[in-house]
Amino acid sequence: MAKNRKNQSxxxxxxxxxxxxxxxxxIAGSAVGYVWQKSRIxxxxxxxxxxxxxxxxxxxxxxxxxxxxxxxxxPVMLDRRARELNLGLAPAQPNxxxxxxxxAPPPPADRTLTHQLAVRPATEMTQ
Amino acid sequence: MTKRLQWKRVLLLLALxxxxxxxxxxxxxxxxxxxxxxxAVKAQQNTQRxxxxxxxxxxxxxxxxxxxxxxxxxxxxCADPVLIGNRQAAVAHVLAPLLQLDESDLYQRLLPRLGxxxxxxxxxxxxxxxxxxxxxxxxxxxxxxxTNFAAGVDERKLSRTERASxxxxxxxxxxxxxxxxxxxxxxxxxxxxxxxxxxxxxAGTNRVARIVGRDGIEMVLNSALSxxxxxxxxxxxxxxxxxxxxRDEDVQARDGLNVVLTLDAAIQHIVETxxxxxxxxxxxxxxxxxVMRPRTGEILALATxxxxxxxxPGGSPLDARRDRVIxxxxxxxxxxxxxxxxxxxxxxxxxxxxxxxxxxxxxxxxGRVLHDHEPYGLLTTEGIVTKSSNIGAAxxxxxxxxxxxxxxxxxFGFGQRTGIPLPGEARGILYPVKDWSKVSIAQIPMGHGIxxxxxxxxxxxxxxxxxxxxxxxxxxxxxxxxxxxxxxQYYPQRVRQxxxxxxxxxxxxxxxxxxxxxxxxAGAAMKYYTVAGKTGTAQKVENGTYAEHKFVSSFIGFFPxxxxxxxxxxxxxxxxxxxxGGQVCGPVFKEIAERCASYLNIPxxxxxxxxxxxxxxxAAGTARPASTQ
Numbered sequence: 017m018a019k020n021r022k023n024q025s026x027x028x029x030x031x032x033x034x035x036x037x038x039x040x041x042x043i044a045g046s047a048v049g050y051v052w053q054k055s056r057i058x059x060x061x062x063x064x065x066x067x068x069x070x071x072x073x074x075x076x077x078x079x080x081x082x083x084x085x086x087x088x089x090x091p092v093m094l095d096r097r098a099r100e101l102n103l104g105l106a107p108a109q110p111n112x113x114x115x116x117x118x119x120a121p122p123p124p125a126d127r128t129l130t131h132q133l134a135v136r137p138a139t140e141m142t143q
Numbered sequence: 144m145t146k147r148l149q150w151k152r153v154l155l156l157l158a159l160x161x162x163x164x165x166x167x168x169x170x171x172x173x174x175x176x177x178x179x180x181x182x183a184v185k186a187q188q189n190t191q192r193x194x195x196x197x198x199x200x201x202x203x204x205x206x207x208x209x210x211x212x213x214x215x216x217x218x219x220x221c222a223d224p225v226l227i228g229n230r231q232a233a234v235a236h237v238l239a240p241l242l243q244l245d246e247s248d249l250y251q252r253l254l255p256r257l258g259x260x261x262x263x264x265x266x267x268x269x270x271x272x273x274x275x276x277x278x279x280x281x282x283x284x285x286x287x288x289x290t291n292f293a294a295g296v297d298e299r300k301l302s303r304t305e306r307a308s309x310x311x312x313x314x315x316x317x318x319x320x321x322x323x324x325x326x327x328x329x330x331x332x333x334x335x336x337x338x339x340x341x342x343x344x345x346a347g348t349n350r351v352a353r354i355v356g357r358d359g360i361e362m363v364l365n366s367a368l369s370x371x372x373x374x375x376x377x378x379x380x381x382x383x384x385x386x387x388x389x390r391d392e393d394v395q396a397r398d399g400l401n402v403v404l405t406l407d408a409a410i411q412h413i414v415e416t417x418x419x420x421x422x423x424x425x426x427x428x429x430x431x432x433x434v435m436r437p438r439t440g441e442i443l444a445l446a447t448x449x450x451x452x453x454x455x456p457g458g459s460p461l462d463a464r465r466d467r468v469i470x471x472x473x474x475x476x477x478x479x480x481x482x483x484x485x486x487x488x489x490x491x492x493x494x495x496x497x498x499x500x501x502x503x504x505x506x507x508x509x510g511r512v513l514h515d516h517e518p519y520g521l522l523t524t525e526g527i528v529t530k531s532s533n534i535g536a537a538x539x540x541x542x543x544x545x546x547x548x549x550x551x552x553x554x555f556g557f558g559q560r561t562g563i564p565l566p567g568e569a570r571g572i573l574y575p576v577k578d579w580s581k582v583s584i585a586q587i588p589m590g591h592g593i594x595x596x597x598x599x600x601x602x603x604x605x606x607x608x609x610x611x612x613x614x615x616x617x618x619x620x621x622x623x624x625x626x627x628x629x630x631x632q633y634y635p636q637r638v639r640q641x642x643x644x645x646x647x648x649x650x651x652x653x654x655x656x657x658x659x660x661x662x663x664x665a666g667a668a669m670k671y672y673t674v675a676g677k678t679g680t681a682q683k684v685e686n687g688t689y690a691e692h693k694f695v696s697s698f699i700g701f702f703p704x705x706x707x708x709x710x711x712x713x714x715x716x717x718x719x720x721x722x723x724g725g726q727v728c729g730p731v732f733k734e735i736a737e738r739c740a741s742y743l744n745i746p747x748x749x750x751x752x753x754x755x756x757x758x759x760x761x762a763a764g765t766a767r768p769a770s771t772q
Contacts (some may be wrong), residue, residue: 061387076216076279079199086210087330091409095416107741110671115746 190378192385195322198370199625200354201399203339203361206443206620209408212329212339212361212453214354218282219320220273224255226316228308230294237288238317241281242274249273273317275344276326282319289317324352327361329453335411337466338404338445338565338618341453357456358464360402360619363564367622370399400622400630405441410434413738414444418713421731422448425718431468431597432731433712434739437605437701439635440614442563443709443739469561469568472594473695473714476681477531477663477724479590479600481607484528484536485650486551487543489642495525495649499535506534509581513537513589516680516723529656531663531678533589540588545576548587554641555603556613557595563616571595590681597697601712604677604699607650608707611642651675655704657725664698664725667732671747672740675707676700676732678724683717693717698728702736703748711735 087093098105174182203212220242227234231253239246255267277285292313298306327342340359344352353369356362373396378389414432422430434444447467451459465471487493504518515532527535540548552558558573572594574583579592586592598616606613615636622631642650654675658668663678679697682689696718701710713728713735721727740747 057388058386062384064387065385079213080215080279083210083213083215083328083330086213090209090331090334091412092331092334095412107738110740110747111750113744 190380191391192377192379192383194375194377196373196375196396197323197325197352198372198396199398200325200327200342200370201368201401201625203368203402203404205404205406205408205411206441207407207409208403210330211335211404211406211408212327215278215326215328216323217275217326218277218279219275219322219324220277220282220285221318221320222253222271222273223269223316223318224253224271225267225269226308226311227253227255228312230312233295234292234312234316237292238273238285241285241288242277244274272320276324277319278326285317289313322352325354327354327453331408331412332454333450333452334408334415335406335445336450336453337447337464337468338406339453340566341456359466359565360404362566364402364619364622368399368402371397373397398625400624402622403620405443405617405620406445407443409742410739411444411446413742414446414735415448415450417731417735417738418446418448420734421713421715421727425715425720425727427715427718429467429471429716431712431714432735433468433597433601434735435601435605435616435710437608437614437707437710440602440605440617441620441635442616442618445618466565466567467716468597469563469565470596471716472569472571472596473716474591474593474681474684475595475600476590476679476695476697477533477536478604478677478679478697478699479593479595480528480531480536480588481650481654481677482551482555482557482603483540483543483548483588484524484653485555485607485611485642485646486547487539488524488649489551489646490543490547492542492544492547493524493539495523495653497524498522499524499527499532499538501527501532501534504534506537506585508537508585511582511585513585525653525656528653528677529659529662531657536588537585540584543588545579545584548584549573549576551641552587552593554613554639555606556599556638557593557603561596561598561602561616563598564618568598569596571599590679597712597714600679600697601699601710604701604712605710606641607647607654608675608701608710610644611640611647613638613641651704654700658700658729662725663723664700664729664732666725667698667700667729669702669733669736669740671749672702672736672745673704673748674700674702674733674736675704678729680722680724692722694722696722696724696727698724698732700732700736702740703745705748708743708745709736709739711739 199216200214202210202214205211222234224231231250235246235250235253238244239249242249252271252273257265258268260266290313294309294312298309301309324344329336329339329341336359338359340361340363341357342354342361343357345355346352356365356368361368373394374392375390375394376392378386378391380386414434418430418432421427430448432444432446433442435442445468447465449459449463451463456464484493488495498521501515501519501522503520504515506513513534515534517530519526519530519532519535522530522532522535524535524539526532527539543551552573558571560568560570574592579587583592602613602616615638617633617635619633621629621633623629654677655673656662657676657678658664658674664676667676668674676699679695679699681695681697682691683693683695684690685693695714695716697712697714699710699712701707711732713731715727718727739745
């Protein structure tokens with residue numbers, strides 16, 4: 017004869033309750049995890065976007081500064097600045113330039129040829 | 144009985160539920176199947192966004208990497224009149240100075256206007272462009288100004304809605320267009336303006352404004368400089384923030400190539416400053432200067448005054464924007480004698496020591512009387528070059544013959560475009576022999592009856608400085624990408640050898656005497672370098688006749704004469720305070736040449752104490768080596 021459920025002991029009914037709780041936690045955890053993951057993806061996307069914008073800004077700034085440096089180096093600007101500062105600069109005259117003549121290198125052709133002839137086997141030379 | 148009632152209720156409930164589900168099911172089929180196409184497009188339109196990325200226009204650099212033209216990204220500042228509400232006056236007051244606009248004009252622009260949208264509905268405009276090409280710094284100031292915008296009211300007394308609209312005004316009413324605009328900047332101002340040219344902004348597709356070259360290198364190499372636009376197809380949330388993970392397409396813009404010219408900014412500056420001094424001294428209509436390397440045809444400087452600032456091309460008259468070096472035609476005058484003398488020597492028609500009677504300055508030929516600027520008797524061929532005798536040159540031309548003269552003029556590149564990569568180059572005028580008059584054979588050798596550009600003339604002189612080889616003018620050295628990788632390299636190109644090496648040496652010998660004390664350009668002689676060159680003074684033609692007191696004066700020379708590094712041309716149109724080429728242009732040549740020689744550290748070929756002894760000008764019967772051909 018089947019037992020009346022009201023007479024079942026508490027210990028026996030605790031198992032299914034735990035299972036149900038576990039299942040609920042699993043479902044809730046999965047849902048929270050899913051939302052957290054989506055939220056994280058969104059946040060990371062925003063961070064990527066911000067970094068991209070920063071990179072673009074920095075690249076533009078870099079180009080701008082590069083341009084400013086180039087402008088300062090322009091001969092026109094240097095000339096203007098030298099005149100403003102009244103430095104009394106003038107082009108060097110050719111007689112003020114000391115030119116050093118480099119010694120001519122020794123003729124390598126004969127030596128190389130001799131060396132090649134010396135190291136080559138006689139058979140190769142005859143071919 | 145009770146059970147039956149319960150069953151009825153259950154069935155009724157089931158029927159109602161079934162009906163509801165059937166309705167929902169139909170709606171589902173309607174949305175997902177029947178109206179799928181239409182709704183899918185709508186949904187995509189709500190979330191999908193397309194952003195265009197403008198490519199950065201390439202830089203133009205000189206041969207040493209100096210920046211001659213560059214591009215800066217700038218903002219287009221816009222407004223949403225709806226969000227401004229009724230605070231136009233206050234907003235206009237704070238923004239007008241930053242945007243450099245008139246306050247009342249700005250006020251008018253901020254007023255909301257009604258218009259019709261694509262569907263024909265009446266809507267208020269929500270996008271007004273306030274100012275183009277606003278720098279980053281100014282845009283940051285505008286943002287700060289708007290963030291701290293004081294509406295002139297006690298905000299605590301405002302309602303919640305009013306406070307929200309004020310917040311909207313501060314953060315969203317003034318915004319920058321998401322697509323950056325570009326500003327073309329020429330750091331050197333008017334430096335090399337005729338070579339660089341200028342640009343204009345055109346409305347392109349997809350709201351990406353295009354910068355288009357309108358003149359000079361900017362125009363000729365527009366496609367290489369422009370690059371290609373990039374794009375990004377992505378999705379946004381309700382607040383129009385991009386959802387990076389849902390990007391569909393992301394193609395980076397390909398920036399334009401950098402153009403490296405053969406110009407040297409320092410030499411260009413030297414030429415322009417010296418020309419400016421000469422312009423002040425002789426007040427000609429215009430003055431031009433060209434510096435070339437004769438061995439390669441590289442153009443190191445190409446200047447025309449008056450010039451213009453390409454940063455603001457509209458601020459200068461149209462005349463100043465014309466590159467006279469390549470587009471203006473002139474009778475070359477005596478500088479053209481190099482052609483007839485070279486041709487005659489090359490053909491063996493004359494020798495340097497052959498003598499010609501220069502008729503004491505009056506020579507009647509074919510019903511016309513030709514004149515010299517001074518009366519000369521017997522002159523050698525070399526003396527004719529030294530003294531620039533018109534009558535002597537005419538007689539050499541007559542001895543050379545029409546056909547040969549025409550052929551040599553063609554071979555030196557006259558009557559045809561040089562191929563310089565600049566727009567608007569003129570061909571010049573060189574009539575075929577069949578169209579010549581009887582006097583042409585005497586006139587053309589002295590540089591009349593022919594029209595040339597200044598560039599053609601210096602190229603002919605460069606050919607003499609380059610053993611008789613005519614070179615194609617070279618203005619572009621290479622194209623490179625943003626990382627400095629060479630995409631295309633240009634090399635010097637020989638066109639043809641016009642005269643032989645040996646003839647060339649004879650011509651150079653003759654040209655050296657031009658800057659001697661007996662020559663027409665003693666003022667062009669340099670202390671440490673041997674100069675070879677030729678002067679020219681041509682009367683201008685007005686209404687079909689030669690004007691009495693209007694001249695085009697020129698000097699074209701190269702140095703060191705026996706191993707030329709540079710060839711320089713200076714031409715003045717209607718100079719005052721003197722008009723002879725050697726008198727007005729010779730000293731300018733000398734100044735430019737000395738500064739260039741110092742800058743380029745060209746080894747001198749003579750000491751200041753040993754000036755080259757000039758050859759005898761008058762026939763003395765001494766034989767010189769004759770031309771081999």
